[in-house]
Amino acid sequence: MHHDSPRTRWERRAEMPLTVASLTFLGSYAALVLAPRFGTAWDDLWLGLLLACWALFAVDYAMRWRLSGQGTRFVRTHWLDTLVLILPLLRPLRIVRIYESLERRRGLPRLPLYARVIAYSGLATLLMGFTGALAVYQQERGAPASHMQTFGDAVWWACSTLSTVGYGDVVPVTTGGRIIAAAMMAGGLALLGAVTGSFSSWLLQVFAREEDEERPPGGTPGA
Template sequence: MDDDSRDTRWEQRAEIPLAVASLVFLASYAVRVLAPGLHDAWQDLCLALLFTTWALFAVDYAVRWRLSGQRLRFVRTHLLDTLVLVLPQLRPLRIVKLYEAVQRRHGQPRLALHARVIVYAGLSAALLGFSGALAVFQQERGAPHATMRTFGDALWWTCETFSTAGYGDVVPVTPLGRLLAVGMMAVGLALLGAVTGTFASWLLQVFSQENDERPPGG
């Protein structure tokens, strides 16, 4: 059996466990950020779950790297997996990959290409927005002159950032918070561009089909 088939089989078997690990990570991280007054035992449990999920992703990355036989090329061809390993806040994106895998197992995708792009971009925006809001709020909470006093403020700021509205009523003031904000701005622009571009392409396709089906002189 060649490396490609072994890699594919490993990825198929690990897809669901890694998606569950992503949800566990997001839930544990949310508890640690939003419930700082929780009993130490629960805080330690959440921390242990965070390290466990990181270990699972590290093992998966190492196994797939070994089975692929691509060496450094594997890093370039699997950018999402590399980012998920380096940046924990991106791990919930594995849920999007699980959705795609489920669609493939049912044979022909139920949604058209344009609809799938919009669904993937929407899921990515929701997961990244929630994770990013948690990360920024963790840095901003209690900082001097902070305008992000509650997690609701963080969610509002995330919506402003992703939509490129930027009212300026809530802004990060810490260096790390601003660095995270730059990343979220870039992600917001990319996702917004993907959704609007796909929607515009779909409209053009619909209008083109209507013109083709219209009888001459109609």
């Protein structure tokens, strides 16, 4: 009889709470940036929720580190989880795992690999674009010579950055905004490469299947 490891049991229990924490983090951050109420209980509430979510992520990271038995090697082999813990911009990306979690709980068949890559990359792009727009708008609004006077400007900038187009009509001018821009550019290139590679693989499979169907039964190449 197969027995789950303590780490597997912990990850299964923590999966949904962490997904809720990711959604809460994103909502609280959006409220803090888009509807700030300085010096009020509302801002204290959003900040409290952000800190509580971060604490939950930190507890999960520490538990998985301890249960892995890998020591410091865990940090290197789980570099994405480490980045998610350190960088607030990446924390909502945990939401990407919710579909796979529901699949396992309901016993649904998994999507083909290329379909999963495209679906997850698309969702990750939307999340990164939205959180990136929030982060850069928080840095840029009110800055001298800023190009981002509204959140719509920040969303337009995020779209052009993630798509690697980079029109240059809206650019960050603060140091914090440029650091976020560098992370967004790197993420956009990685996601674009993943989607392009998976789509190309899917096309190759389709063409190969069509050739097999058109080949006459018992036929030989060059006959």
